[in-house]
Amino acid sequence: MEFDWSRVIPIIAGLIALIVGWAIGFFDSKMRADKKIRQAEERSELAIQQAKGEAERAALATQAARAAAEAKPTLPGTTLLRLWLDSSERPALDLDGQHVETNPISETDRKRLLALLTVMRPWIEGRSTAPAPSPTPSSAPAPAMPRPVVPSAPVPVPTPRPLTAAAKDEKPATAINIVAQIDEILQARLARSPLANHAVRITESPEGGVIVWVGLQKFMGASEVTDPEVKAIIQAAISEWEKKYTPGL
Structure with missing residues (x-):
């Protein structure tokens, strides 16, 4: 009895094709996985580098701010009144070292400002000493x-008498x-x-x-x-x- 190869060959060919297909799929899947892993590693490395760069820039900015603060001269005594211009060249006011909102100014800050102006009044009027x-x-x-x-x-x-025109001219x-x-x-x-x-x-x-x-x-x-x-x-x-x-x- 002779062996019928015509029936076995298709089965063997199918098995070989199945094995080849599995091998191709396995290697393709492995290559894709390796590619994704490499991409993830590259993104992670890039994020790490960016974080390091931002940290270095923040450290440099902190050092620059500290150096500027140390280089800024400090005035002796206590600052009671400060009139300054902001970045928009608008006048701003500080009282007792604290910024004051002037639009509108509060009643407490207004009275404090009047008190400071009273202290400066002899200088404004050109008097060396108070009366x-x-x-x-x-x-x-x-x-x-x-x-x-x-x-x-x-x-x-005493009831104050109205000033005459000449008296008003002599003493405004x-x-x-x-x-x-x-x-x-x-x-x-x-x-x-x-x-x-x-x-x-x-x-x-x-x-x-x-x-x-x-x-x-x-x-x-x-x-x-x-x-x-x-x-x-x-x-x-x-x-x-x-x-x-x-x-x-």
Whole structure:
């Protein structure tokens, strides 16, 4: 009996084709996997290089900023007022080392700015020293705890007379200092108030501050006045002065 190769050959050929196809697929899959691995490694290496570059640039920027800060000269003392221009050449304001929003400025910052301007006023007016305060009466020494004293007899309050045209030419309004302006407003308010018989006046201290006289009692500032009615009318005079002479602040 002869072996029939015609039946076996197709089977062998099919097996060979299957093995060859599997081998081709295996190698193709392996090549694709290797290619993907290489691409992933390249991307990872690129990301690492970029991260290193950014870290180096950040370190250089930090060093440059530190060097600039160390090279910047520091001013002695404490900065109370700073007027400067930002990157857009717009004026900006710092008070006590803190930036202040000026559009609009808050009431607290406005009062602080006025206080600093009061300190600088003698320089602006060209005075080397502030005017001497009114002398303290020797007949009545100030007690340890000052209290407002109502005079036994009414003390006339001088009513300011209107200036003539010649007088206005001799002394312009700009020569009147702030304390005198506030005192003028205060006297006008006192004249038409129940406190008309109280001798209340405001003078200027050598440091450019405010001294309040209530009768023979001396107070270093309106906040130290103990009589609430007197304190209220002084505060009203100050508010009227601010509205009249500094409406935009």
